[in-house]
Amino acid sequence: MIEARGLAKAYGMRPVLRGLDFRVERGEFVAVVGPNGAGKTTLLRILACLARPTIGEVRVAGKRLPGQATAVRRILGVVLHQPLLYGELTAHENLRFYGRIYGLADLEARIEQVLAMVGLSSRSNDLVRKYSRGMQQRLAIGRGILHDPELLLFDEPHTGLDPEAAEVLDGLLTTLSSEGRTMVMTSHDLARAAGSASRVDILYGGVIARSIRRTEIQTDELARLYRQVTHG
């Protein structure tokens, strides 16, 4: 589903990714973990067609980026740690806006379905600026899945959430993954990442330093491996 080869990205003279190879199969849920500044967000923004790699090749669903970015964006849902929602619009209006620019058919029914899925039907006519951080993040997921994307990218979705909201989010992630979607999530919280993903990739020094299947390793062993990679 995703294939990146020799991916490098530099901001000015500062290299962030250094020849990274990254592969995700259809239906997989991959968590990319690493310390702050490791390049997790940069990797995700390249996959989301929001940034161009300095060098390297990226293919998503067989389509090459950035050349076929418009086609890739059709099958892509992205949830960043900012909610990408307009505070002066209601939840319903936000989804209607995104639905229109995505050109969705039968939009009103889809909006109701998505609002119910993220548990915000009763607050759909409230302005988003009045929402709590947890509610905004749930609506952000609703925005991300509105067009029923095959591939979902999450950038630090747990940031700023209280434990209760984080649990609700975990439940949503599990549901979405069980529907067979391909998912990539970045996180600096190893426990959260290990809890839901089927594979954990450790991003360090601008490359994927280790790639571990969750079925092959226990959480405490994963934590030890993570410390070993990131602290030498």
Add this chain to the structure above:
Amino acid sequence: MVERAGAAMQAGSPGAFGGYLRAVGAVIWKDLTSELRSRELLGGMLVFALLVILIFNFALELDVRARQSVTSGVLWVTFAFAGTLGLNRAMAVERERGCLDGLLLAPVDRSALFFGKALGNLLFMLIVAAIILPIYSLLYNVNLIRPDLAGVIVLGSIGYTTVGTLFSAMSVQARTRDILLPILLFPVVLPLLIAAVRTTSSLLLAIPLAEIRGWFNLLIVYDLLFVAVAIMTFDYVVEE
């Protein structure tokens, strides 16, 4: 899953012109709805524009003829400064909560997003002009409610908001965006402002149309040129 996603978007194939127009319309609708609720952008532009013309009114205690000759300059300085306030605010809304990324993720040609933002900005600028012109006419005892003058204001505003929207998208990620926008914008819109001031001034002084055709043509060429530049460059301007 792929089939489901495809089916959901069938009615609005992003390549189709209908989908393009729908995206432009959605961006305008979103900007208008947000502004009707917050009134931050129009309110700020209007108050600023009123203050500028009031200050000039008291600073330039001139006779009627002299007032007519400075009117075009005062008018366009007012529009340009108020317009910059509006452009900054319109793009700041996209920056809050990462909304610009939300727009850029949409599977539409990014020029549709540009046109949506630019047309929204143009609308706000014309609303300010429609309110300012009668007030200016009263204060300066000059009749500015004229169709030929309205045409010049529309042409000047199209060029100004086209370049302004492009540059505000460019500067929105910068920490110094508030001062960066006017620094980038004013040198580029200078030919447009000179043409707009000259055309307005000539119309007010009843100079024959044949004599101002050059300035008028410059307004049209400038608008066409920068619309084309914006379509070609917007994608690169907004992508990291």
